[in-house]
Amino acid sequence: MAAKSTVLVVASLALALLAGAAKAEDKSLYQRLGGYDAIAAVSDEFIARLTNDEQEKRFFIGFSTDSKLRIRQLLVDLVCKSSGGPCVYTGRDMKTAHAGAGITKADWDRSLKIFGEVLNKFKVPEQEQQELATLLMPLEKDVVDKQ
DSSP states (O other), X not given: OHXXXXXXXXXXXXXXXXXXXXXXXXXXXXXXXXXHHHHHHHHHHHHHHHHHOTTTGGGGTXXXXXXXXXXXXXXXXXXHHHTTOSOOOOSOOHHHHHTTSOOBHHHHHHHHHHHHHHHHHTTOOHHHHHHHHHHHGGGHXXXXXXX
């Protein structure tokens, strides 16, 4: 009888652990990233690094403070929405938004490197980084206008 109850206890614990693991997997990327505030913090750091990077800062010259805040909000909303969060992205499509900016493949690659550094700074796990990359990589064809 004691062996039966031990088996039941172990089985119950195993089921509870499996249920907990399933619940973690059911969380959206947005939730696993830490939600809105975490996405905003990463976006702020990313934009700060871009605007101070010798190769990338030219894309931010001439924007008013208000325009820079709008760019920041659009980035937050885009990542939030794309990762399964409750945000609404109200910006233009990527091709229209970046048309004529002269963004090269080297610029794109540099910005991805910076983004990866920021994600590492915030200790975003590898799986979530890979999922973000999967969401962002298709944008390259619309953002890059020069090879």
